[in-house]
């Protein structure tokens with residue numbers, strides 16, 4: 211390839227989306243990815259126990275992920291996710307009671323109010339407490355739209371404080387807001403900062419009811435978007451290199467290209483970093499002038515682990531593609547067979563904000579997942595676990611901070 215206009219470092223979703231957008235505008239682009247497979251944290255890998263391809267954790271999208279859907283449409287992969295017509299979430303609580311939160315097809319905010327009023331997991335006092343959030347979510351939406359400088363949450367308060375301050379009852383927090391906050395922020399609500407959570411609520415609950423719908427990939431993440439993106443980029447003259455860990459060449463304070471595997475150089479007019487914060491510093495001997503403070507800030511950021519346990523069972527035990535398990539270490543269980551339409555009996559159990567369990571051994575994590583699954587889903591108690599494996603921590607492979 212002749213000298214590219216841009217080199218994109220990192221073949222995860224961000225790098226592939228950036229490269230796809232650039233080739234669309236006629237730019238010559240080279241993507242360089244350190245690992246053998248594209249996809250990064252939203253990628254697939256071969257499970258060591260079974261040799262099967264599994265995802266690095268179940269990924270869900272929400273209807274409000276406008277840019278993600280635009281990227282999928284661009285690379286011809288929009289049909290690779292199944293989007294709910296409106297938000298519907300089955301739950302089993304700690305007492306084993308099963309209920310479903312189901313948003314009626316009504317305009318905002320009535321779809322959420324309607325769902326909560328109808329949700330029999332709650333007492334009336336809990337249902338009415340949701341009304342306390344209406345005004346504050348509207349403030350957050352106006353702030354997002356640049357129509358007010360008023361903040362709906364202070365940067366100092368935690369998600370938990372914010373929910374209590376806004377009158378959310380303990381049961382509503384336990385069943386709805388805390389699992390949502392954990393899934394969205396990957397940090398316990400007692401520690402996570404409120405503003406990003408309030409932004410999630412502002413995006414999810416307005417103005418389109420479909421913004422809060424859940425979308426599930428129906429193929430592995432590799433097939434869902436990573437390989438379609440590669441094909442899209444290559445078909446437009448771009449180049450995608452894997453197994454290519456790079457460092458950025460900086461001359462006179464400017465990034466002018468990359469060095470692949472400490473040997474070959476690729477010079478380009480622009481170098482785009484699409485690596486996670488924990489890998490940013492490793493790109494440079496000396497960062498370019500305008501990037502130094504960013505690299506320093508990134509190096510101070512902590513990460514939080516997320517754990518996935520995959521269980522291969524001898525039979526199907528769920529009657530919906532996923533179930534929320536609030537209050538448990540494993541907060542969600544996904545039935546990969548129902549999601550992908552394959553006959554597999556693979557369940558993926560997810561524990562977000564998993565600092566307390568991430569250091570456990572594989573067997574202990576599998577045992578925890580089997581125990582919690584059996585407690586919540588009676589049909590699982592008689593199922594035979596043919597294989598189980600866990601992935602979690604804060605580094606690859608299959609082992610990443612949520613970010």
Ligand SMILES: Cc1cc2nc3c(=O)[nH]c(=O)nc-3n(C[C@H](O)[C@H](O)[C@H](O)COP(=O)(O)OP(=O)(O)OC[C@H]3O[C@@H](n4cnc5c(N)ncnc54)[C@H](O)[C@@H]3O)c2cc1C
Nearest residue numbers: 220222223224243244250251252267269270455456485489
């Ligand atoms: C288990 C799990 C579950 C998740 N679930 C969800 C979910 O349900 N919904 C959701 O929205 N998000 C979810 N996320 C978060 C989501 O996966 C990430 O936000 C997203 O994948 C980040 O993409 P990225 O391209 O920014 O970074 P990454 O995916 O980390 O990609 C960066 C790439 O850069 C490469 N790289 C790093 N250094 C170099 C170098 N020097 N040279 C070349 N390449 C390099 C890495 O190998 C990597 O492939 C989840 C994350 C995890 C780990």
